Amino acid sequence: MEKKVQQYYKLKAKQKELEKELGELRQDILAFCAEQGVADSEIGGYRVKLVTQNRKEYDDDKLYQTLSDPEVWRLLSKADPAKIASLVKLNIIGEDKITHTYAVKTVTLLQVDKK
Structure with missing residues (x-):
């Protein structure tokens, strides 16, 4: 059970990192689209x-x-x-x-x- 708890903790930490990176990429893409004046590209x-x-x-x-x-x-x-x-x-x-x-x-x- 300790390995499962450890794995869960690691995955949650990884999920947090991925969500942060996704958020940053999303903001960059939104900014690019706004700069280009496009909503579909x-x-x-x-x-x-x-x-x-x-x-x-x-x-x-x-x-x-x-x-x-x-x-x-x-x-x-x-x-x-x-x-x-x-x-x-x-x-x-x-x-x-x-x-x-x-x-x-x-x-x-x-x-x-x-x-």
């Missing part, structure tokens, strides 16, 4: 594509004040964007009722595919 044998998404980040306090119905709040327990979107889609919560409870954050996803 072929670089070497790879296709680089930037996809922009808007994500809602809810304020728990504002949402709780708006959805003071304990039954609805029990379904959420905390602001989970996927659950909230489902409740809006099912017309349990009206979108117009909660528009002041979140901020829209624009996120750029990076996709790199080999040609």
